[in-house]
Amino acid sequence: MSLTKDIQDIRADFPILNQEVNGKPLVYLDNGASSQKPKAVIDAITKYYTEINANIHRGVHTLSQKATDAYEEARKKLQLHFNAKHLEEIIFTKGTTDGINLVANGFTSLVKEGDEIIVSAMEHHSNIVPWQMLCERTGAVLKVIPMNQHGELIMEDYDKLLSEKTKLVAVNHISNALGTINPIKEIIDKAHQYEAVVLIDGAQATPHVKPDVQELNCDFYVCSAHKMCGPTGVGILYGKEEWLNIIPPYQGGGEMIKEVSFEKTTYACLPHKFEAGTPNIAGGIVFGIALDYLNSVGFDYIQQQEEELLNYATQELNKIEGLQFVGTAREKTSVISFNIQGCHPYDVGTIVDKLGVAVRTGHHCAQPIMSFFNIPGTIRASFMFYNTKEDVDRLVEALQKARTMLL
Template identity: 60%
Template sequence: MTTQEKITFNVEEIRKQFPALHREVYGKPLIYFDNGATSQKPQIVIDTINRYYTSENANIHRGVHFLSQQATDAYEEARRIVQRFIHAQHEHEVIFTKGTTDGINLVASCFGELLTAGDEVIISGMEHHSNIVPWQMLCERKKLKLKVIPVLDNGELDLEAFEQLLSEATKLVAVTHISNTLGTINPVKWIIDKAHTAGAKVLIDGAQSIQHMPINVQELDCDFYVFSSHKVFGPTGTGVLYGKEAILNEMPPYQGGGDMIAKVTFEKTTYNELPFKFEAGTPHIIGGIATGTALHYLSSLDQEAIHGHETDLLNFTQERLLETEGVRIIGTAREKTSVVSFIVDGIHPFDIGTLLDKQGIAVRTGHHCTQPLMDRFGIPGTVRTSFAFYNTKAEVEVFLKALNRSIGMLR
């Protein structure tokens, strides 16, 4: 499908393509507002998975028989789809992983081997635990120093403080593109440029951005970009690490095993070329193929219309929530995507989430794997609504009525 052949965005028609959206929970129509955790899957992705295991299942890269060649071709075509979707220069810069967490750990392990005692890594105060803990482990192992960009009261990063943190010792900056808790869209291009001026490499956690906005890794000039398939309408257990060719070639491999080798003897092993150097063992084959299906499907839609629809949902929800007594939105950045986290005075988020669930509404409650961020705001957690392009204002209206009903029951 060419870039000109876009499907007109119609939310009701889109919803028909997602079977899970049409089920009931506790006798109520499901309203799924937990897309920040995982997205629902269109029928085309489900069909791809079913077809593969029904008639195409085989291992890849190793067999001369028809099924193996067919599976290999499909898997490598998916890699090319990813390359085009994120605008990587080379397809071998696309490494299939288990997900965002695995991609970050791969970089921490492999790029981390190039660092020495006294080097510094910078992250931000709004990072998911998966973009905190691997760097803590690396810093402890290699005797590095970890620095943290502070978060302002409105949920934006303190960029002046970031500039002060940069130094000749900074070797890597790892930041989220969009906060999974606050919805804040960080100015990652500016951050990348500043980090590069200081001589540092940059990893962007794209788990919450890949599904909401066009990504061009060459324009961003990031050194690494990671995301999970299940956040972008594909299957769980698979994801992508993009890395610049020169840096990936410099890094030692993450794991040893089949497919990542060129030649093995008991005296010495030489490693395979990219991307296989970082893809040891039999991969999640259908995970990669279905990721390609999901991204091909998403690219067929009008991205500007999707962005406008999700922005309308965000603004509508925030405006209506602020009309509710006792509600405080956590994260009021000037640039946000369709995530609204809030608390209600005197009521624990878990209690609200439980009552909403009984009314058929799926939201996330808790610290959202961002405990340091919760500590920054002095709260135990939030109620988080996170939207996808298949959500509607009508669903938001039902949610708001259910929220007010829940608040009334808990007071």
């Protein structure tokens, strides 16, 4: 089967790509914010609510047992996908932000005044603010790995930041604003030399690569289903068993308890210790279906297709007069941020939307990056394996029209 045939077959799996926006065929290039969903995922949501909808874990009736089995089967799929050593190391969350906050909250009792937490200059706000809040609660100090003009971390400065005071390092695997692939294995190994804990924000990485958490040897890894062709409102926290046993629960309520009295409560074992209340059952089950779909496409294919799109889009966008790329790292995934000289990103985004092209404009929840480059924001085109070179051509054509209208 040819590459073109494969792409057309894959695109047929995504019903939303067949629609028109403002009278034009949709070109969806906002995958960094949220990916589209294949029919298998959409059908699985319907199947859950029409066939097995029931609360999980505590019920003895048939539907509850079916729902529980499906939910825990999804956890097993996630364990295998990320190569977690133990099933209970996979914690269902509301998403990446929830997972980071769970860990940051848990470290309140483990961090003291004068300890240091390291993040990078290219973090999403979700991997900055929770650590700032932790520092405010504990008196710890936040340190930042700087980056260069290409949007790459300056690893020599990271070496200088590490010390016996370093308790935790939190960095993203791939930058949502720049597409930079960070050297996380090196970051993890160096942090462990100082016995520091490492959390990796994998929200932007997991749609494109298949992380092996044991090989990486990270202590925590977080991601969201909705960027991986799955539903919104669900994600996972992977945590090493030893650390998940150490940190206290994030929330109290049903499911996360072993025994409750008015005098004392004891907590449930992993993973339930961190899964208070009725979870997003459909979301968890369908996350597993989304993983099945991605693996059926194949991550080798995904990476090949997206690398071709990245190279082609970079080549074609470079032909637009006045276009300036923001983030030119040597190691990148299929995210391109740019501006057009003399044009505000918002204005460009509004015009290209009228032409059926969906891109993201603004600071992408990464204001420190925009401050570093001294810009208000960027236009971001982010690609998935279901995009085509024709999508790139439509983007370039729309941008040329926007530039003509605005200048």
